[in-house]
Amino acid sequence: MTAHKIKALIADWDDTITNKDTIELVAEAAYLTKPDFPTKWDHFCELYYSNYKEYTSYFGERNTIEQETEFQKGLKQIELSSVNEYVGLQLFKDVNHKAFQNQSSKVQIKSEFFETFKKLYDQNIPVIILSCNWTSVIMTKIFNDHGFVQSDNFKIVTNEFEHINGKLTGEVNDDNCIRTGVDKVFHVKKIRSELKERSINDGVYYIGDSSTDILPMLEVDYGIVIGDGSAIKTLERLNINYDIGMKGESKIKHITKWDELIPLII
């Protein structure tokens, strides 16, 4: 299967477009706003990792797509227990959108990303960022600063905090609840049906870096793994073939840099 031109791209955010996970920067906005907040960030991290470790060892082997799907379904409770912890302790209450926007300068974007994205954007090729991050505010600021605005052809789909006029209430908005690979599959199916209404039936790509991205990748025409995150280990564990670089017969490709996609943009 020689890769087809890109007609639409669904992209993960953390570690796919960025060099590093940005949840810590999201959390830091709360601590910069409220330096005396009594519960330190370490508490939330430790709680998450201990729940995650317990769940993975309890779950056992994940060698098939069915097992991986079941694993991702169960992971939702672990992700939500973190959310419930910061909502319960009101970590984000009274934080302003401005505090998140100020964090945007600390986000490192992969060096060839904007060069590649600009080609898609300028040609009105739909790009949808689909992320398990907690807010779109930082992402939106980064794109706006580069001269890119959201439209029918460029959307950011992620979790959001509830806010009143840009000031957070401490609760999460439950319009989107994107916490696991299974949640991403739900959104990819929705995005695909919206693309079909616009007669985009093929050439739909998904790019991501982690195990959360494998199931959504299987729902599109081509899955792209970027970098050496947990996605590659997951593909190997599930015995799913992939090509190194964009050439070859597999539906899944492993690339190291965003500009490897440029030849697929008309």
Ligand SMILES: [Mg+2]
């Ligand atoms: Mg990621």
